[in-house]
Amino acid sequence: MWIFFTVMAAFMQAWRNAFQSQLSQDIKVAGVTLARFIWAGPLAACYLLGLNYWQPTAMPDFNQSFWGFVVGASLMQILATGLMVKLFKMKNFAVGAGLAKSEALVAAILGMLFFGTQLSLLGWLGVLLGGIAIMLLSTQQGIQTLSLKTVLLGIACGSAFAMTSLWVREASLQLDMPFPHGAAWVLLTVISLQTLLLVSFLLLYDKSTLVALWQRPKLTLLISISSCIGSIGWFTAMSLQAVPYVKTLGQIEVFFMMLISSLWLKQKLKKNDMLGLVLIAIAAVLVMWS
Template identity: 45%
Template structure:
């Protein structure tokens, strides 16, 4: 059940990162906010890989052989990490765009469709086998997130109609996140290493590709973004750090367990967000939100024991 602990760690870190990115989006272009997630992350990922490879992976060896062996990276692995890197950039850009939408809550809820999408695509194309209980938990979690997403809109008496643009952006974000996670899991299972160490290599590759590729693209297309980021350098460094640590948890959890289960459990991020809003912002919790939170709790329990 170690995947559960990694997922919970990822949820807490991701909640903090989203809050920081949302604040930064008021001052920096969408591409810049997206880059802030990756810009300073590769050195942190490298440090984690070295610590894991030299100490954690070898902690059970009789001689305590602290050596780093460079594995071979087949073409399939390289293809998977490149696809994962590009799709995660796209997914993050869509999510940052949602920050600027009026009905952000609905869009963000649709982006959380990644658990259901991952379950369907994983079963059809990636050989994932999910139990009946697991499927029920995934569907229940999706319903719960949608209930929570439209709750505030209905509470104010406004129409719960979803703007087509927000619908498209939300679903695109969820689909890209789902494919990213599936490719990450496949890449982790490609290397002949312990899964947690494979996940660390995948993370380093993905972050390196993202930071390099997106930086070059911005330098060619809109270099002024770098000046925007420099004005908020402390926030950018903090976002990169929190994001990288969160990715360590996500990548490890997805290497150990089916993506759909990990993402369904990860929906408790919605619960955490509502709790923070209630105690820090004094937002009232509605009956609809209580129902949604209970459903998320049930869904999380079902996938943990599937």
């Protein structure tokens, strides 16, 4: 079941990234980040209500640890999304999103160090291939022109997403609830907090970005819908399986990104870009196989 939810999440995340890439051409980073959450909250609430109608459950016990993980995950995901939008502005959609997929490799390493996940020699080979792929994706016209800024930004983005995922799983484990209610509660609380923080920030410091976002309702709604469905997939899968395994399988997103980039966004991928994306996918397979 976790495999199904992971594939669904990867597919929807590829579309969300594509929509965010389009919106980032006209909207500031904070606005594009908010577009991910602004309509996702009501959708997450409807999803939770539907679950409770299907299988009624009592209110969960929100302990202190739960709120600590939720706050940490919320802030880290806002940071990660903002960094990814920065990547979109520096390179094309597929490459920016590809760099952000260093998340899976970082999650595997952090999972091994702090959450008891063990990697075999084959698994480490996958991690190495993923690192090579990131270097290729950050190369403009060959290894000699490697952009250190892009690499560091991509690794920071992936690391922030990895920490988000690890804390989301820990928050889900704090709730003694039947599947998939715990993940749904984590999703609703995280999205609600993120929306509150970003809307408050923009109201205080950048109202023009809120207005600009309001003037692009269709694209904003598409981002929120694809983000919410994708998050349902990620949060549910991570409540069932350890984060490194979920995120490495989620690397199949690169194939969706390649298709969207070439067929819908009409962006051409360079040879190194294609090779890098393929290597990331191979790295995911190796880590899963291990």
